[in-house]
Every structure is written in C-alpha cells, then in structure tokens.
Amino acid sequence: MIEFRGVNKWFGALHVLKDITLSVEPREVVVVCGPSGSGKSTLIRCVNGLESTRDGVLVVDGHRVGDPTTDMTELRAEIGFVFQSFNLYPHKTALENVTLAPIHVRKIARSAAEEAGRELLARVGLADKFNAYPSELSGGQQQRVAIARCLCMRPKIMLFDEPTSALDPEMISEVLDVMVSVAEEGMTMMVVTHEMGFARRVAQRVVFMDAGAIVESGTPEEFFSNPRTDRSRAFLGKILRH
Amino acid sequence: MLENFSFRTIVEYLPLFGHGLLATLWLSVVSFAGALAVGIILCAMNLQRSRLSKVPAKIYIDAIRATPLLAQLYFLYFGLPRLGVVLPELVVGILALSLNSGAYIAEIIRAGILSISRGQVEAGIASGMTYTQRMRFVVLPQAFRVTIPPLLGQAIVLVKDSALLSLISVSELTRAGQLLASDRFMPAEGFITTAACYLVLYYGLKGLAALSGRWLGVQSVRSGA
Amino acid sequence: MIWQQFQSLIGSYPLALRGLGMTVALSLISLVLGTLIGFALGILRTGGNQLISRVIGAWVDLIRGTPFLVQIFLIFFILPELGIELDAFTAGIIALSNLAACFICEIVAAGIRAVPTGQVEAALASGLSRWQRMRQVVLPQAMRMSLPPLVGQYVLLIKDSSVVSAIGLTDLTRVGWLVVQRVPNGLLVFAIVGIGYFVVCYPLILLARRLESRMGAAHGEVQL
Numbered sequence: 001m002i003e004f005r006g007v008n009k010w011f012g013a014l015h016v017l018k019d020i021t022l023s024v025e026p027r028e029v030v031v032v033c034g035p036s037g038s039g040k041s042t043l044i045r046c047v048n049g050l051e052s053t054r055d056g057v058l059v060v061d062g063h064r065v066g067d068p069t070t071d072m073t074e075l076r077a078e079i080g081f082v083f084q085s086f087n088l089y090p091h092k093t094a095l096e097n098v099t100l101a102p103i104h105v106r107k108i109a110r111s112a113a114e115e116a117g118r119e120l121l122a123r124v125g126l127a128d129k130f131n132a133y134p135s136e137l138s139g140g141q142q143q144r145v146a147i148a149r150c151l152c153m154r155p156k157i158m159l160f161d162e163p164t165s166a167l168d169p170e171m172i173s174e175v176l177d178v179m180v181s182v183a184e185e186g187m188t189m190m191v192v193t194h195e196m197g198f199a200r201r202v203a204q205r206v207v208f209m210d211a212g213a214i215v216e217s218g219t220p221e222e223f224f225s226n227p228r229t230d231r232s233r234a235f236l237g238k239i240l241r242h
Numbered sequence: 243m244l245e246n247f248s249f250r251t252i253v254e255y256l257p258l259f260g261h262g263l264l265a266t267l268w269l270s271v272v273s274f275a276g277a278l279a280v281g282i283i284l285c286a287m288n289l290q291r292s293r294l295s296k297v298p299a300k301i302y303i304d305a306i307r308a309t310p311l312l313a314q315l316y317f318l319y320f321g322l323p324r325l326g327v328v329l330p331e332l333v334v335g336i337l338a339l340s341l342n343s344g345a346y347i348a349e350i351i352r353a354g355i356l357s358i359s360r361g362q363v364e365a366g367i368a369s370g371m372t373y374t375q376r377m378r379f380v381v382l383p384q385a386f387r388v389t390i391p392p393l394l395g396q397a398i399v400l401v402k403d404s405a406l407l408s409l410i411s412v413s414e415l416t417r418a419g420q421l422l423a424s425d426r427f428m429p430a431e432g433f434i435t436t437a438a439c440y441l442v443l444y445y446g447l448k449g450l451a452a453l454s455g456r457w458l459g460v461q462s463v464r465s466g467a
Numbered sequence: 468m469i470w471q472q473f474q475s476l477i478g479s480y481p482l483a484l485r486g487l488g489m490t491v492a493l494s495l496i497s498l499v500l501g502t503l504i505g506f507a508l509g510i511l512r513t514g515g516n517q518l519i520s521r522v523i524g525a526w527v528d529l530i531r532g533t534p535f536l537v538q539i540f541l542i543f544f545i546l547p548e549l550g551i552e553l554d555a556f557t558a559g560i561i562a563l564s565n566l567a568a569c570f571i572c573e574i575v576a577a578g579i580r581a582v583p584t585g586q587v588e589a590a591l592a593s594g595l596s597r598w599q600r601m602r603q604v605v606l607p608q609a610m611r612m613s614l615p616p617l618v619g620q621y622v623l624l625i626k627d628s629s630v631v632s633a634i635g636l637t638d639l640t641r642v643g644w645l646v647v648q649r650v651p652n653g654l655l656v657f658a659i660v661g662i663g664y665f666v667v668c669y670p671l672i673l674l675a676r677r678l679e680s681r682m683g684a685a686h687g688e689v690q691l
C-alpha cells in the first residue's frame with residue numbers, strides 16, 4: 001500500500017531522510033517513533049506529498065508520489081491525514097468541516113454528505129456538537145472532529161502525525177479510543193506517536209527512527225521487550241520512565 | 243506618439259525639477275513638523291479624562307478623516323481671506339497639510355500609547371511612579387518605538403499629498419511638471435519626470451522605514467534579552 | 468449679505484446634487500472595479516509564480532510611490548498620445564480603479580499570507596483543488612482579516628475621487644470651486660462640500676472601527 005525504496009530528503013544542507021526503505025501492507029498499522037527532530041513528521045508528510053522527496057521511489061496505492069503523471073489531488077483524496085495541531089477550519093462548524101471535502105472533492109450531494117457526517121461525528125462521540133465551531137471545542141473534541149473529517153472521505157490510508165501530543169492528558173484516551181476502533185476496522189494506518197499502549201494494542205509493527213534513518217523495525221513485543229540497538233534502548237528508557 | 247519623447251527638453255527643464263524637488267522636500271519637512279505638533283496636542287487632548295478636551299479632539303479628528311484634503315485645502319485657501327487673513331499660497335498649503343496629517347498622527351500616537359500593555363503601567367504604579375513619571379519613563383519610550391514605522395508611512399502620504407498644492411499654484415514638483423506640460427505641450431515628458439522625482443523621495447523614505455525597522459527591531463531584541 | 472449668499476447658494480443646489488452624484492458614481496464604479504481587480508491581483512501576488520508576483524509588486528510600488536494627482540495627469544494626457552482617446556470621466560475611473568486595485572491587492576495578499584500554513588495543508592491533504600482551497604479555506608479566513616482595512620480603503624477612495632476635479636470633472640469638490648467664484652464665501656461653501664463628503668464617509672469610518680474591534684474580540688477567543 002505504501003512503499004518507500006531508498007528515499008532521501010534534504011532541507012537545504014540538512015539530510016532529514018536517509019535512504020528510507022519501508023513498506024506498509026494493506027490493513028497494516030505501523031507506528032513510527034523516535035526522538036524529536038529525527039524526521040518522523042517529514043517521513044509521514046512525504047506519503048501524501050506535503051513534502052517532496054529528492055531521490056528514491058515512493059509508491060502509494062499504486063501511484064508514484066512526485067511523478068508528474070500522478071494526480072496528487074486525486075491521490076490525496078484517498079489518504080486521510082490527522083495533524084498534531086488539528087487544523088480544523090475555524091470558519092466552519094464541526095459538521096461543515098467534515099462534509100467540505102466529500103461535497104467538493106467527491107461531489108457527493110450535500111444531504112448525503114451531511115448524513116454521513118452526522119453519523120461519523122456521532123461515532124466519535126460528538127453527536128451534540130454538529131454545529132459547534134472549532135473555537136468552542138476542547139482539544140480532544142477538535143481532534144476527534146479532525147479524524148471524522150478524514151473518515152468521511154472513506155480513505156484507503158490514514159496517516160497520523162502525533163495526534164495526541166498537543167492534548168491535555170485527560171483527553172488523550174478519548175482520541176486513542178477512536179483511533180483503535182478505526183484500526184480494528186482494518187484501515188491501513190501509519191501513526192507517528194509515543195503512545196506505547198496504542199502501539200501494543202493495535203500495531204503490527206513499530207518503526208524506530210533516529211537522525212533521519214530507520215534504525216530498527218519489528219513487532220511491538222520484540223521492540224518493547226527486546227530493543228536491539230543502544231539508541232532505541234535509550235529512547236525507550238526515556239519515554240517509559242514517565 | 244511617444245516616439246518623439248524628448249529627453250533634451252527634460253534636461254533643459256532639469257533645474258526647474260531640481261527646484262521643485264527641493265521645494266517639495268522642504269515644505270514636506272516643515273508640514274510634517276507642524277503635523278507632529280498638531281498630532282501631539284490632539285492626542286494629549288484625546289487622552290484626558292475631561293470631556294471638555296476629549297470631545298473637540300475627537301470631532302476634529304473625525305472631521306478631517308471623513309473629508310478630502312483637497313476640500314480642506316480649498317476651505318482654507320478661499321476661506322481664510324474671508325476672515326481677513328491673507329496668507330501666501332505656500333503658507334496656506336503648509337497649514338492645510340499640517341492640520342490634515344496632524345489628525346492621522348494623533349491616531350498613530352494614540353494607538354502606540356494604548357499598545358503598551360496594562361502590565362507595564364501597573365508595574366509603574368506598583369513602583370510608586372506618578373502619572374507623569376509613568377508616561378515619561380515607562381509608556382512613552384516604548385510607544386515611541388512602535389510609532390516610528392507608521393509615522394514614516396504618514397510622511398510618505400504627506401509627501402504625495404503635497405502634490406495637491408500645485409492646484410493653488412504653489413511652485414513645487416508637480417507644478418514643475420505642469421509647467422513643462424503646458425509651456426511645451428509635452429505632458430508625457432513633464433509628468434513622467436515628476437513621477438520619477440516622487441519615486442526618488444518614496445524609495446528614500448521607504449529605505450529609511452526599513453532601516454528604522456531593523457534598528458528598532460535590534461533594540462527591542464536587546465531590551466528583550 | 469450673508470442672507471443673499473445663502474439664497475444664491477440654495478439656488479445652486481441642482482449643481483451641488485450633480486456634483487454629489489458624480490462623486491458617488493465615480494467612487495462606486497471604481498470601488499467595484501478596484502475590488503474585483505484587487506482581489507484577482509492579490510490572489511496572483513501570493514500564488515506560486517514568482518515572476519507574476521514580482522511584476523505586480525513593482526506596479527503596486529509605482530502606484531504607491533507617486534501622488535494620485537500625477538497619476539491622473541499621466542492617464543488623462545498621455546493615453547491620448549498613445550492613440551487611446553478617452554474623456555475625463557473614463558480617465559478618472561481608470562485612475563481611481565487602478566489606485567484602489569493596488570491597495571486592495573496588498574490588503575488581500577496580507578490577509579492570505581496571514582492564514583496559517585496548517586490550514587492550507589489540511590485542505591491539501593483532503594484533496595481540495597487549488598481553486599477549492601482558495602475559495603473554501605483561504606479566502607474566507609483572509610476576508611475576515613482584510614475587511615476592516617478594506618472598508619478603510621473605500622473611505623480613502625471616496626476622498627481621492629475629489630482629485631479628479633483637477634481634470635475638470637464636475638464632482639462635489641469641483642462644484643465647490645465653481646460656486647466659490649460666484650459666492651465669495653469659501654468658509655461656507657467648502658464647509659458644505661465637506662459635509663457632503665462627511666455624510667458619505669463617516670458611516671464607513673464607523674463601520675471600519677466596529678469591524679476592527681469585533682475582530683479584536685474574535686482574536687481573543689481564538690487565543691484561548
């Protein structure tokens with residue numbers, strides 16, 4: 001579903017992605033972790049073309065990303081992206097946020113889109129917030145609207161960039177619960193997170209990055225109980241201490 | 243057609259444009275100084291508690307802002323003689339520019355003073371300063387910094403506005419263009435040269451604004467550190 | 468004496484109405500044209516094409532750097548030399564629309580630039596096309612920021628329309644100038660002219676202030 005083959009990326013002189021090779025199978029959930037600045041966001045943003053790569057091959061859903069013949073707008077419609085800072089549209093209500101892309105990109109009738117949108121908002125526990133503006137919602141509620149916004153496009157892949165790290169602790173679980181239920185329905189997911197509980201519950205694989213390279217990759221059990229490198233041991237020591 | 247655009251005539255009239263440029267420059271400087279004085283007085287009146295000083299300032303500022311400078315200029319030009327005050331056109335022009343820009347400058351200074359956070363003022367109160375001391379040592383130095391860029395913006399506006407003085411036959415830059423246009427029937431040569439001279443002043447002031455921005459930026463970083 | 472002047476002033480009310488009509492027509496037409504062109508330029512200015520953006524920026528700078536009076540003279544006296552015949556009214560409309568478009572371009576561009584990149588990224592990620600991103604996500608948010616300065620710009624436009632009296636258009640200011648030749652009381656005549664402008668401009672100034680303070684309040688909400 002997602003395949004990186006020897007992908008490199010530079011920001012000016014900074015080599016942020018080093019020879020990345022990684023593949024994500026359909027219905028697989030892959031968690032990406034690593035220290036700050038290791039390139040996790042950059043990696044996941046490459047998948048839907050928010051960042052461009054310089055060399056190597058990146059194939060998503062059978063289309064080469066960055067290839068001039070690939071219609072990125074079309075491809076992006078098939079990929080949901082959940083941001084760390086939610087990025088809800090402040091001038092639109094929760095329901096309007098959810099239905100905007102289905103109406104304009106998928107060309108679904110407004111009434112049908114709104115029905116689907118209400119259903120999804122109810123599913124993420126926001127049945128009473130259809131007409132609330134983002135500024136009237138808590139962080140956890142906003143992030144759940146953002147997830148519903150992606151789901152309403154019926155995407156084939158969902159990408160999450162630290163979806164819970166901007167949230168107060170008591171709101172983290174409400175968002176993780178939604179993500180778990182999405183994963184259990186068989187969605188293909190790439191999730192940048194340090195929530196190891198989430199990784200243990202639903203991830204098939206954990207990928208550990210450091211300084212722009214994939215250092216280690218394995219099942220959550222392997223990775224947590226028996227990290228193979230010094231760097232991953234040091235990293236786990238730090239995040240598990242909390 | 244412009245194929246017989248005559249650079250020779252422009253060169254011939256260059257001394258006139260030089261004089262015009264200088265006239266525009268110095269009358270703008272004088273008007274800006276006047277406008278600063280008017281602005282400071284208006285702003286001081288506006289910031290008082292007493293309605294007696296506040297209301298007239300507000301009315302004056304709104305009246306100036308809601309009417310065109312040209313109408314204000316004619317008001318003085320045709321109106322002052324009626325009151326028995328006969329002044330040279332140049333003085334009427336400078337008066338109009340000062341009175342007009344003063345209203346805008348009053349608002350700029352007021353915004354600068356109001357932008358100083360409540361916390362700064364309270365810190366002044368807490369350390370036992372009087373109103374005057376707080377203004378002198380806490381508010382005004384900081385307000386000064388934020389008002390410099392918009393004041394330079396107003397200076398640019400004033401320089402351009404001064405072109406209207408040509409309509410009451412003050413000899414300045416635009417008048418020079420008009421003379422060339424009417425003496426030799428060469429409006430293209432006249433007004434393109436005029437425009438070029440204004441652009442020199444514009445880019446000069448803009449450069450100054452950028453410099454002051456950098457300088458003030460450096461200053462605030464220093465004081466922030 | 469004053470009474471006679473008053474009577475003769477009242478006698479010139481048809482002329483005054485014509486002048487007011489001319490001022491309103493000039494302002495309104497160039498307001499609409501300037502807004503349309505200004506928005507288009509503002510969108511192009513922030514679009515990807517560096518060359519277009521630079522050219523627009525340079526043009527805006529030229530217009531911002533020269534007095535409006537000189538621009539009117541240039542248009543009115545030079546376009547005919549280039550073979551484009553035009554009357555004073557058309558010249559006035561061209562000059563005013565161009566002026567408004569340039570200032571509105573910068574207002575709109577500033578509004579667009581102030582929209583956080585995350586908003587554009589969210590729109591990109593959900594597959595909205597370039598125009599849809601602009602129309603649905605960026606412009607509505609940019610508009611919110613641009614509205615107060617836009618209204619302020621309209622006030623400037625109405626006031627600047629007085630300058631076209633210099634090429635002989637009988638607008639409100641020109642009417643004052645004509646009347647004062649017959650009724651030698653500049654204070655009275657131009658006070659009335661001023662009131663004419665005030666009646667049109669002051670409500671707009673109040674509107675701009677209200678929009679601004681409302682926006683300040685909205686910002687407070689967001690910052691929470």
Ligand SMILES: Nc1ncnc2c1ncn2[C@@H]1O[C@H](COP(=O)(O)OP(=O)(O)OP(=O)(O)O)[C@@H](O)[C@H]1O
Pocket residue numbers: 011014016034035036037038039040041042043
């Ligand atoms: N637009 C950019 N321009 C230049 N450098 C960038 C840019 N975006 C990211 N970087 C740099 O690239 C490196 C990787 O950044 P990235 O955001 O992918 O890290 P990350 O692993 O997501 O970190 P975090 O956990 O802090 O989010 C960092 O050193 C960062 O400073």
Ligand SMILES: [Mg+2]
Pocket residue numbers: 040041042161162
């Ligand atoms: Mg990141």
